[in-house]
Amino acid sequence: MSGYYPDGVTGNEFAIAGADKEWSDEREVACDNDDCLACGEEVTVMLDLASYNSTEWATWTCAKCGKEVEYEGDVDNDPNGEEDYYADMAREERLMDYDY
Numbered sequence: 308m309s310g311y312y313p314d315g316v317t318g319n320e321f322a323i324a325g326a327d328k329e330w331s332d333e334r335e336v337a338c339d340n341d342d343c344l345a346c347g348e349e350v351t352v353m354l355d356l357a358s359y360n361s362t363e364w365a366t367w368t369c370a371k372c373g374k375e376v377e378y379e380g381d382v383d384n385d386p387n388g389e390e391d392y393y394a395d396m397a398r399e400e401r402l403m404d405y406d407y
């Protein structure tokens with residue numbers, strides 16, 4: 308129904324339609340609280356993730372300062388993750404070649 312949603316809103320947005328997928332997984336995250344002793348330090352935490360299209364996100368609470376931190380990342384939909392790993396290695400080797 309045209310005009311029901313504001314311009315640019317299709318009704319399929321996450322906020323309206325809900326997440327594609329929800330699951331729990333471990334992610335490396337870093338607290339972004341400047342006053343926190345753990346600020347910038349990467350920790351692996353179990354997150355309750357939600358995804359929409361290729362974006363995944365969750366909120367987690369820093370164990371050091373208690374701040375709620377937003378996590379956002381790309382969903383890993385690639386079943387050939389290992390190939391990516393070797394592609395990354397090859398890219399890094401090429402980059403190293405430039406140093407000489």
Ligand SMILES: [Zn+2]
Nearest residue numbers: 338343369372
């Ligand atoms: Zn913190």
